Amino acid sequence: MIATASIDDRASIAEHVRASLGRLTAQERKAAQVLLTNYPAAGLAPVAEFAERARVSAPTVLRFVAKLGYLGYPDFQRQLREELEAQLASPLAKPSRKGGPRSPERPFIDPFAEAAVANVQGTFRNLPEDDFSAIVELMCDRRRSIHLLGGRFTDALARYLAAHLGLVRPDVRHVPSGVGLWRDRLLDLKRRDVLMIFDIRRYQDDVVAFGRDAAARGAEIVLFTDQWISPLSRQAKHVVACRVAAPSRWDSSVALLAVVEALTAAVTERLGEFARKRIEDLEKLR
Numbered sequence: 001m002i003a004t005a006s007i008d009d010r011a012s013i014a015e016h017v018r019a020s021l022g023r024l025t026a027q028e029r030k031a032a033q034v035l036l037t038n039y040p041a042a043g044l045a046p047v048a049e050f051a052e053r054a055r056v057s058a059p060t061v062l063r064f065v066a067k068l069g070y071l072g073y074p075d076f077q078r079q080l081r082e083e084l085e086a087q088l089a090s091p092l093a094k095p096s097r098k099g100g101p102r103s104p105e106r107p108f109i110d111p112f113a114e115a116a117v118a119n120v121q122g123t124f125r126n127l128p129e130d131d132f133s134a135i136v137e138l139m140c141d142r143r144r145s146i147h148l149l150g151g152r153f154t155d156a157l158a159r160y161l162a163a164h165l166g167l168v169r170p171d172v173r174h175v176p177s178g179v180g181l182w183r184d185r186l187l188d189l190k191r192r193d194v195l196m197i198f199d200i201r202r203y204q205d206d207v208v209a210f211g212r213d214a215a216a217r218g219a220e221i222v223l224f225t226d227q228w229i230s231p232l233s234r235q236a237k238h239v240v241a242c243r244v245a246a247p248s249r250w251d252s253s254v255a256l257l258a259v260v261e262a263l264t265a266a267v268t269e270r271l272g273e274f275a276r277k278r279i280e281d282l283e284k285l286r
Helices: 013-023 026-037 047-054 058-067 073-087 109-125 129-140 155-168 179-188 205-216 254-271 273-285
Strands: 146-150 172-174 194-198 220-226 236-242
Touching (some): 013 073, 047 058, 058 073, 109 236, 109 254, 129 220, 129 236, 146 179, 146 205, 155 254, 155 273, 179 205, 194 205, 220 254, 236 254, 254 273
Parallel strands (some): 146 172, 220 236
16 A cells, blocks of 8 residues: 655655556556546546546556555545645645654754755656656757746746756757747747756646647657646656655755756766867857
């Protein structure tokens, strides 16, 4: 059975599904793909409806749920409903600090340090090496332009990654904030361009809409999100689910930043002499 940790701390069902794909049967993978494509709504439907949508039998859906570690379909749906509530939670709905013993000398610092470490470790533990390498390959393909954007709190991460990528390869463009500006930038997106989007709860409708429109134009989407997974995952080629729990009313971006820095390091190394020469030329212009 899935451990009963705090909903903010434990892995989402989507993370469990992605981690389990390699040990599912062909029929069970059909159920998994339907769930991931329409997450979490597909799993909230009655088992017969879920099975019909996946074109598998109801017992196949139940075996799929059991392989994820759930006692049964009601237990599986209970966590999905809890995740949905967490996705929509306002900062006011979160406790400002979690209970438990605290050091009287460091009552605020230690819990934040522990949460930050746990978020980074949990994020990288659930990030498959193959997925990470595939994203790096996309970012190193100089035939593709790279576009980056984020939401209200995550746009700083998009700008940070764009600033680093622009040092080691050409055709990197940060999409500035503002719905009108975003729509104008759709004109610059070409088929097979890469669009890297940051979207964590509560997911922004305008960010999701831009990503969907970009995918419709043939762009390949790399989505950085939280463990509850932005709706844009349906259009994304790659999804990086980062832990965001914190002893605060606010979610943490530490794990997102760690992934950004890991990608930056990997891309720089992968581009090798090209990146070194580009940085050298830029230094001469300063």
